[in-house]
Amino acid sequence: xxxxxxxxxxxxxxxxxxxxxxxxxxxxxxxxxxxxxxxxxxxxxxxxxxxxxxxxxxxxxxxxxxxxxxxxxxxxxxxxxxxxxxxxxxxxxxxxxxxxxxxxxxxxxxxxxxxxxxxxxxxxxxxxxxxxxxxxxxxxxxxxxxxxxxxxxxxxxxxxxxxxxxxxxxxxxxxxxxxxxxxxxxxxxxxxxxxxxxxxxxxxxxxxxxxxxxxxxxxxxxxxxxxxxxxxxxxxxxxxxxxxxxxxxxxxxxxxxxxxxxxxxxxxxxxxxxxxxxxxxxxxxxxxxxxxxxxxxxxxxxxxxxxxxxxxxxxxxxxxxxxxxxxxxxxxxxxxxxxxxxxxxxxxxxxxxxxxxxxxxxxxxxxxxxxxxxxxxxxxxxxxxxxxxxxxxxxxxxxxxxxxxxxxxxxxxxxxxxxxxxxxxxxxxxxxxxxxxxxxxxxxxxxxxxxxxxxxxxxxxxxxxxxxxxxxxxxxxxxxxxxxxxxxxxxxxxxxxxxxxxxxxxxxxxxxxxxxxxxxxxxxxxxxxxxxxxxxxxxxxxxxxxxxxxxxxxxxxxxxxxxxxxxxxxxxxxxxxxxxxxxxxxxxxxxxxxxxxxxxxxxxxxxxxxxxxxxxxxxxxxxxxxxxxxxxxxxxxxxxxxxxxxxxxxxxxxxxxxxxxxxxxxxxxxxxxxxxxxxxxxxxxxxxxxxxxxxxxxxxxxxxxxxxxxxxxxxxxxxxxxxxxxxxxxxxxxxxxxxxxxxxxxxxxxxxxxxxxxxxxxxxxxxxxxxxxxxxxxxxxxxxxxxxxxxxxxxxxxxxxxxxxxxxxx
Amino acid sequence: xxxxxxxxxxxxxxxxxxxxxxxxxxxxxxxxxxxxxxxxxxxxxxxxxxxxxxxxxxxxxxxxxxxxxxxxxxxxxxxxxxxxxxxxxxxxxxxxxxxxxxxxxxxxxxxxxxxxxxxxxxxxxxxxxxxxxxxxxxxxxxxxxxxxxxxxxxxxxxxxxx
Numbered sequence: 012x013x014x015x016x017x018x019x020x021x022x023x024x025x026x027x028x029x030x031x032x033x034x035x036x037x038x039x040x041x042x043x044x045x046x047x048x049x050x051x052x053x054x055x056x057x058x059x060x061x062x063x064x065x066x067x068x069x070x071x072x073x074x075x076x077x078x079x080x081x082x083x084x085x086x087x088x089x090x091x092x093x094x095x096x097x098x099x100x101x102x103x104x105x106x107x108x109x110x111x112x113x114x115x116x117x118x119x120x121x122x123x124x125x126x127x128x129x130x131x132x133x134x135x136x137x138x139x140x141x142x143x144x145x146x147x148x149x150x151x152x153x154x155x156x157x158x159x160x161x162x163x164x165x166x167x168x169x170x171x172x173x174x175x176x177x178x179x180x181x182x183x184x185x186x187x188x189x190x191x192x193x194x195x196x197x198x199x200x201x202x203x204x205x206x207x208x209x210x211x212x213x214x215x216x217x218x219x220x221x222x223x224x225x226x227x228x229x230x231x232x233x234x235x236x237x238x239x240x241x242x243x244x245x246x247x248x249x250x251x252x253x254x255x256x257x258x259x260x261x262x263x264x265x266x267x268x269x270x271x272x273x274x275x276x277x278x279x280x281x282x283x284x285x286x287x288x289x290x291x292x293x294x295x296x297x298x299x300x301x302x303x304x305x306x307x308x309x310x311x312x313x314x315x316x317x318x319x320x321x322x323x324x325x326x327x328x329x330x331x332x333x334x335x336x337x338x339x340x341x342x343x344x345x346x347x348x349x350x351x352x353x354x355x356x357x358x359x360x361x362x363x364x365x366x367x368x369x370x371x372x373x374x375x376x377x378x379x380x381x382x383x384x385x386x387x388x389x390x391x392x393x394x395x396x397x398x399x400x401x402x403x404x405x406x407x408x409x410x411x412x413x414x415x416x417x418x419x420x421x422x423x424x425x426x427x428x429x430x431x432x433x434x435x436x437x438x439x440x441x442x443x444x445x446x447x448x449x450x451x452x453x454x455x456x457x458x459x460x461x462x463x464x465x466x467x468x469x470x471x472x473x474x475x476x477x478x479x480x481x482x483x484x485x486x487x488x489x490x491x492x493x494x495x496x497x498x499x500x501x502x503x504x505x506x507x508x509x510x511x512x513x514x515x516x517x518x519x520x521x522x523x524x525x526x527x528x529x530x531x532x533x534x535x536x537x538x539x540x541x542x543x544x545x546x547x548x549x550x551x552x553x554x555x556x557x558x559x560x561x562x563x564x565x566x567x568x569x570x571x572x573x574x575x576x577x578x579x580x581x582x583x584x585x586x587x588x589x590x591x592x593x594x595x596x597x598x599x600x601x602x603x604x605x606x607x608x609x610x611x612x613x614x615x616x617x618x619x620x621x622x623x624x625x626x627x628x629x630x631x632x633x634x635x636x637x638x639x640x641x642x643x644x645x646x647x648x649x650x651x652x653x654x655x656x657x658x659x660x661x662x663x664x665x666x667x668x669x670x671x672x673x674x675x676x677x678x679x680x681x682x683x684x685x686x687x688x689x690x691x692x693x694x695x696x697x698x699x700x701x702x703x704x705x706x707x708x709x710x711x712x713x714x715x716x717x718x719x720x721x722x723x724x725x726x727x728x729x730x731x732x733x734x735x736x737x738x739x740x741x742x743x744x745x746x747x748x749x750x751x752x753x754x755x756x757x758x759x760x761x762x763x764x765x766x767x768x769x770x771x772x773x774x775x776x777x778x779x780x781x782x783x784x785x786x787x788x789x790x791x792x793x794x795x796x797x798x799x800x801x802x803x804x805x806x807x808x809x810x811x812x813x814x815x816x817x818x819x820x821x
Numbered sequence: 822x823x824x825x826x827x828x829x830x831x832x833x834x835x836x837x838x839x840x841x842x843x844x845x846x847x848x849x850x851x852x853x854x855x856x857x858x859x860x861x862x863x864x865x866x867x868x869x870x871x872x873x874x875x876x877x878x879x880x881x882x883x884x885x886x887x888x889x890x891x892x893x894x895x896x897x898x899x900x901x902x903x904x905x906x907x908x909x910x911x912x913x914x915x916x917x918x919x920x921x922x923x924x925x926x927x928x929x930x931x932x933x934x935x936x937x938x939x940x941x942x943x944x945x946x947x948x949x950x951x952x953x954x955x956x957x958x959x960x961x962x963x964x965x966x967x968x969x970x971x972x973x974x975x976x977x978x979x980x981x982x983x
Contacts, residue, residue, distance in 0.1 A: 589859060589902065592923075596838070596857045599926040603836050603851040620925070 021447030028443035029436070036432045044425040051397055051421040052385045058311050059399040059414030062318040065300050066412065070405040073274055073290065074255045076200065081276040081288040082252065089189040090207045090278045090286035093216040096182035097209065097226075101154050103180035111150060114157035119145055121161045126223060126267075129167060133267040135356035144223055144264065147233035151214070152226040155182075159221045170221040171197075186217070194219050201299075203271070203291035210247050210277070210284050213240075223265035237263055239273050239289070246275035246287045257407035260292075260328055260366050270294065270328075270365040272408075294365065301329035305336075313423075315396075316416030321375045322366075323409040331364040333392065338362075348393050370413070374398040378411035387418050397421035465750050472742045479735035486732060490725035496718045504711045511704040518697035525690040528683045535676045535683070542672050546665070553662045560655040567651060570644040574637055581634040588627030595620030837953070839924035839960055840907060843895055846924060848953060848960040849907065855915060856908040857923055860900055877906070877917060884908060886917040892968065911966050927960075929953045934962065 080086055100106075106114070122141040130139040148156065158176040165172045171194055175187035197205050197219045206224075207217040213230030224234050229243040242258035249256075255276045263271030272292035278285050301318055303310045312318065317332035333341045338359065345355055358367045373388040378400035385399040395418040403410045419426065598616030602609035837848035838857075858879065863886050865875040872891035876883045886906060890897050903922035908915050935952040948967035953960040 585902070593857050593859055593905065596923060596926065599836075600838070600851055600854045600856070603926065617926075 020451045021444060024443045024447035024450065025440070028439055032436055032439050036436055040429055040432050043428050044422070047425040047428065048422060051416070051424075052399070054311050055316070055397055055399040055414050055416055055421065056385055058316070058318060059401060059412060061310075062301060062303075062414060063401060063403055063412045066297070066320065067404055069297070069300050070257070073200075073292070074257070074406065077274050077276040077288055077290050078253055078255050080196070081278045085189065085192060086207070086288060087278055087280045087285060089185065089193070089217065090288070091280065092185040092189070093182065093207055094209045094286060096180060096185050097151065097155075097214060097216040100158075100178070100180045100182045101150060103182070104154065104158075104178045106154050111153060114153055114161070118148075118153060118157050118161045122223070125167050130267045133269060133360050135353075135360040139264065139268070144233045148227065152232075155226040156221070156223075158183075159186075159225065163221060171219045173221070189217070190219070193217075201293040201296040203266070203293055203295075206287075206289040206291070207278070208243055208247075208287045208289060210286050213243065213247075216286070234264060237261065237271075239263060239271070239291075242273045242275045243287055243289060246277050246289070247284075249277055250284065252277060252279040255406075257292075257405070259322055259408045259410075262366060263291075266291075267361075269361050270363065270367075294363075297328075298330040302332060302335065305332075307332055312414075312416055313420045315394075315420045316414070318412060318414040319370075320403060320410045320412055321370050321378065323379060325369055325371045325375050325379060326366045327364045327368045327370060328408075328410055329365065331368055331391075334358065334362070334364050334368075344392050348391075372398075374400045374413060374415075375411065378402060378413065379409075390415055395419070461749070465746055468746050469743070469750075472739050472746060475742070476736060476739040479732045479739055482735065483729055483732040486725045486728035490722055490729065493718050493722040493725055497715065497722065500711055500715045500718055504708065504715070507704055507708050507711060511701060511708070514697050514700040514704055517700070518694055521690045521693040521697060524693075525687055528686045528690065532680055532683045535679045539673065539676050542669050542676075546669050549662055549665050553658060556658045557655070560651050560658070563647075563651045564655075567644055567647050570640070570647075574640045574644055577640075578634065578637045581630050581637055584630040585627060585634060588623045588630055591623030592620055592627065595623055836926055836928050837960065837962060838907065838926055840905070840920040841922045841924055842889055842893070842920050843898075846958055846960045847920075848927070848929070848962045849909065849965050851926055853909050853911070853965050854907055855910050858906050858908065858917075860904045860906055860919065874919065879908065879917075882915070884915050884917045886919060887969070889918040889920055889968075892918075909965050911969055916969060927955055929955060929960070929962075 096103075101111075119142075122145040127138055127141045130141070131137065158178045159173060160170055162177055163170045163173045174190050176183055193205055196202075202219075204218050204220045204222070206215045208215050208229055213228040213232065213235065215224055215226055215229060215232075218225045224232070224239070227233055229235050229240040232240075234240060238258040238261040242256050245256045245258075246254060253276075255274060257274045258272060260270040260272040262268040272294075273289050274292060275287050275289040278288050297320075299305075301320060303312075303318075307316055308314065312332075318329075319331060320328035322328045331341070333344070342355055342359065345358075346352070354367055358364055361367070368391060370391040372390055374384075374386055374390075377384060377386075379402075381402055383401035385397065387395055387397050390396040390398065396415040397418050399414040400411055403412045595616045598619065599613055602613035602616055605612065836851040838851050838854050839846050839848050841847075856879070861877055863875040863877055866873070866885075869875075872888050874886045874888050876885050888897060898921065900919070901921070904919060905923045906917040906919055907923065908917045933954045935954070948964050950962040950964045953962055
């Protein structure tokens with residue numbers, strides 16, 4: 012799975028990366044290439060046009076120069092002068108034949124050594140027909156050439172520095188006069204040579220550089236058949252002073268058969284043609300223009316671009332950059348292309364491709380045919396180039412200009428772009444693969460991580476389930492607690508009501524008490540009055556009683572007296588009886604002693620004794636009665652006395668108690684007042700108590716509200732916990748899902764989760780029960796019922812204690 | 822009336838003089854009794870046992886008087902009108918014993934007399950001759966001689982003489 016995923020990922024990444032990349036790359040590459048190509052083309056075209064203009068302007072300038080110079084007074088004079096003095100030179104110098112021969116010999120050496128050496132050097136060892144040229148010299152040429160070339164101490168190529176030759180002719184003077192100026196002109200404008208030619212003889216009567224053609228005739232001289240002669244003849248034939256003729260490059264012998272081009276214009280003095288002015292075209296200058304002084308790079312031709320002129324013969328008319336820059340490379344390249352070694356040798360010798368390098372390409376052919384275009388084709392080096400070509404508008408010559416730059420370089424940007432694109436593509440590829448790989452690894456890690464996370468999630472969800480359980484139970488407990496609180500609030504409330512009732516009662520009672528106190532006070536007042544009356548009555552009673560008692564006492568006394576007397580008498584009788592008894596006993600004793608004799612005596616004694624006993628008993632009875640009487644009388648007296656005393660004490664007591672009563676009544680009144688005051692205080696207190704009870708009631712109500720809220724919250728929490736459980740369950744399922752996707756085997760944990768959730772189900776009724784009970788309580792409160800909370804939530808015995816603690820917190 | 826009869830009645834039956842002492846009825850042989858008199862002033866004699874109350878003058882004769890209550894270690898009661906002195910004759914000596922009251926002279930048959938009981942070793946019941954049952958009442962028959970022992974008698978007699 013891992014590998015598969017990896018391959019998948021990498022492939023996907025590749026596709027995802029490369030497809031757009033390719034599309035973008037291709038599209039952008041194409042458009043960029045096109046743009047760049049276009050830009051390159053445009054640039055090349057602009058270079059071409061610039062160069063074309065430049066060269067055209069240059070040539071135009073040269074034409075103007077030759078034309079104007081030909082009208083220059085100095086030149087006219089010089090022409091005339093030279094022409095005339097030219098023929099007098101031998102004469103004026105007294106050049107004898109022998110001298111001439113000297114000169115001839117000497118000059119010949121110049122031809123055969125100096126010139127030939129240079130010629131050979133420039134022609135790859137090939138020798139010139141120096142002698143042939145030499146032999147065609149006429150005497151004037153010989154003399155002048157001797158003076159101005161051979162006798163010229165200046166080096167070959169520097170012969171123009173001679174202002175005055177070692178000769179005395181007027182020519183010399185003229186030469187000394189005009190040569191510096193003309194030379195200066197030449198040097199300033201870079202011409203290869205400037206000639207003044209006799210229109211009749213065709214003699215080059217003056218030239219700046221003293222080369223082999225100096226003083227020769229262009230009509231019939233050694234070089235008359237050259238293009239030089241041709242252009243002279245054309246100019247000579249014209250009668251238009253403004254006539255200018257340019258002739259194309261051709262190998263020119265005096266220039267060591269190097270390419271030479273001439274421009275000519277007739278010199279008129281007034282209406283008389285006095286000569287022809289000719290310039291030998293400034294190849295260097297032309298090259299300089301075409302090659303921008305060999306600074307191709309800075310003119311937008313880069314490292315491989317060049318602009319060159321091609322003639323009608325498809326040979327170059329300006330230098331090839333490649334020869335200038337890398338001769339050897341050029342050689343090998345050209346050799347490789349099958350160029351004639353001979354041609355190459357010549358090119359190398361002359362260090363110039365002009366007239367030597369044939370450029371027969373699609374472009375040149377088309378340009379020579381007169382077309383203007385920008386194309387890509389292989390150039391003369393067989394290197395594909397971007398070529399902008401067009402015919403050059405230079406009068407008298409049929410040249411075309413080729414601006415070329417190696418396709419490679421031109422489209423370097425494009426190539427570079429493509430290369431970059433490829434590199435980029437390659438880099439992207441690598442990057443993508445790398446990323447793909449990384450992603451694979453990461454996802455691998457991620458998978459592991461995910462697995463871990465899944466595990467942890469499972470654990471977490473299990474914990475969540477447990478936590479939600481706890482929450483559920485907590486909420487249940489909260490609900491229960493709320494219910495308990497509600498019930499205790501109920502109780503409190505009821506207690507409060509009772510208290511309130513009691514307070515009311517207290518108040519009422521206090522009121523009643525006040526009323527009663529008042530009544531009491533009244534009664535006390537009444538009591539006082541009654542007491543006074545009672546005292547009166549008692550006094551009356553007392554006095555009456557006293558009287559009765561006194562009389563009674565008197566009677567008692569009498570009775571007593573009598574009784575006492577009777578008692579006395581009885582006593583006497585009793586004494587006698589006793590004595591008699593004793594006597595009888597004694598008699599009995601004596602009788603007993605006497606024995607038989609005394610039996611009769613004993614009987615008598617016995618009888619006497621009986622009598623005595625009777626008397627005694629009668630006396631006793633009497634005594635008893637009397638005693639009783641006396642006692643009773645005494646008692647009566649006592650009683651009377653006592654009653655008297657009692658009465659008196661009673662009266663006193665009554666009086667005392669009356670006083671006491673009075674005092675008490677006063678006290679009562681005072682107390683009643685106190686009671687009244689206290690009652691009022693009680694009333695006030697009751698009111699306050701009532702208020703307190705009310706406020707407590709309010710608090711209780713608030714608490715009840717809070718409790719209800721708590722219950723509601725507990726409900727919410729409970730339901731939320733249910734949700735949570737459900738969510739946890741869902742989560743578990745998702746985890747299972749994820750697990751199966753990621754690939755794990757932790758189903759066992761999930762089972763635990765399910766078990767937990769199953770347990771949760773059991774708890775739900777409890778929460779519901781708590782909720783319902785709290786609801787019940789809440790609703791009942793609203794109904795105002797006094798519910799026995801015991802019925803809703805069974806309270807344990809300890810609850811009361813707990814309750815008390817909750818109450819005591821109140 | 823003087824009666825100095827020296828007769829020892831060994832037989833217990835006969836006539837007894839019943840007197841009351843406390844709650845009990847005692848009996849003394851009639852022959853021992855000389856005289857019964859009412860209580861009169863007793864002249865106390867110092868340094869005599871407590872039960873010896875003193876002496877009385879009976880028609881010229883000085884007779885020592887004993888409180889029988891004290892002799893029997895009973896609480897002394899206040900003398901009432903019925904308190905009598907029984908003059909008994911023991912060993913030719915007359916001693917008066919104070920009793921609460923005199924009841925009668927009664928004849929007790931031997932059948933009505935029970936022998937004195939023994940109440941144990943510690944208790945001296947020599948002075949009790951026996952118990953008489955008369956009319957559902959028990960009369961403790963005293964042996965007056967035993968009651969008044971000879972030593973005491975001597976003391977008493979001496980005092981009497983002096």
